[in-house]
Amino acid sequence: MFIHRSDSIYDDVPSERYQFPRQYLSRAKQCEGDWIVYLEPSKVKDTKGYFAVAKVQEIISDPRKSDMYLAVIEPGTYLDFGDPVPFRDTESIVERGLLNDEGRISGRAQAAVRTLSSEDFARIIERGLDAEDDILPRVGDLAAATGFQDAQVPFQHLPARERVDQLTSRALRDRNFRKNVLRAYGERCAITGLRLINGGGRAEVEAAHIRPVECDGPDIVSNGIALSGTAHWMFDRGLVGLDDDLRILVSRQSNDVGAVTTMINSTGRLLAPDRQANRPRAEFVAWHRYHCFKT
Numbered sequence: 001m002f003i004h005r006s007d008s009i010y011d012d013v014p015s016e017r018y019q020f021p022r023q024y025l026s027r028a029k030q031c032e033g034d035w036i037v038y039l040e041p042s043k044v045k046d047t048k049g050y051f052a053v054a055k056v057q058e059i060i061s062d063p064r065k066s067d068m069y070l071a072v073i074e075p076g077t078y079l080d081f082g083d084p085v086p087f088r089d090t091e092s093i094v095e096r097g098l099l100n101d102e103g104r105i106s107g108r109a110q111a112a113v114r115t116l117s118s119e120d121f122a123r124i125i126e127r128g129l130d131a132e133d134d135i136l137p138r139v140g141d142l143a144a145a146t147g148f149q150d151a152q153v154p155f156q157h158l159p160a161r162e163r164v165d166q167l168t169s170r171a172l173r174d175r176n177f178r179k180n181v182l183r184a185y186g187e188r189c190a191i192t193g194l195r196l197i198n199g200g201g202r203a204e205v206e207a208a209h210i211r212p213v214e215c216d217g218p219d220i221v222s223n224g225i226a227l228s229g230t231a232h233w234m235f236d237r238g239l240v241g242l243d244d245d246l247r248i249l250v251s252r253q254s255n256d257v258g259a260v261t262t263m264i265n266s267t268g269r270l271l272a273p274d275r276q277a278n279r280p281r282a283e284f285v286a287w288h289r290y291h292c293f294k295t
Helices: 022-031 118-129 160-166 170-184 229-236 257-263 282-291
Strands: 017-021 035-039 050-061 068-073 079-085 206-209 224-227 240-242 248-250
Touching: 017 022, 022 050, 022 068, 035 118, 050 118, 079 118, 079 170, 170 206, 170 224, 206 229, 224 229, 229 240, 229 257, 240 282, 248 257
Parallel strands: none
Antiparallel strands: 017 068, 035 050, 050 068, 050 079, 206 224, 240 248
8 A cells, every 4th residue: 555645745656656765665565566555645635545556566766866766557557446435434444454453543554655455455446446326438338339348347345366357457447537537527528618418417528548548548537538529539530639738729630620619618728627636647648749639
């Protein structure tokens, strides 16, 4: 378990690396080659609690800071929980291994890096990834997809090792990516500004990857944008793009530049989330502009 906060003084990028001092080296070494859970501490305003899972590829010395170390995250393994898990539920804390013999929280809770029992790991994963709600795809979205896909497997009372086997499921990752992106953008299209809810109470907006998964784009909110179906289609085909200041660009190769321009919200910029960690990362925006956008 790694404690991380969005305003951390450490050089953390949860989907890529976790920086820590020497005092945690022996504990971090125990996580090498295994899965970890991220926790945002309760003292952070609007804390997310346990918010993601990832696999540690290796532990290395930080090449830029001699007294620090990095837990390198294996590419493609980081996964935000669709439903962040609070540190404490109605009965007790979720991470039961922190309780002492008297049932009180022990000093281990202060450790930024610590081991998790298999039972605690499975409990956190189940609560973070199991729930479904109205933010899921509209009726017909999944049926319309083509090609081979991983079937959605229920997350019900499975042991930790079996849950680990499911964490790379494409269906599971798509579901949680959509939930997190739509939540971050308030279910509103970031290009048009429209927030449409269908008759079944589900958002009509879709979650678009900025850098596609097939081009090694990660399933993280900062690599995602909430877009209406038409805007998503244009973005994927390079008919619209973004500059470094998130101004919306319209390709001259569009067969009706004027009509596309009228679809853009009045600010002319992407309507990005307020939370800095959720805003599109510059590297992904630049990748789309250079590799997808048609000038």
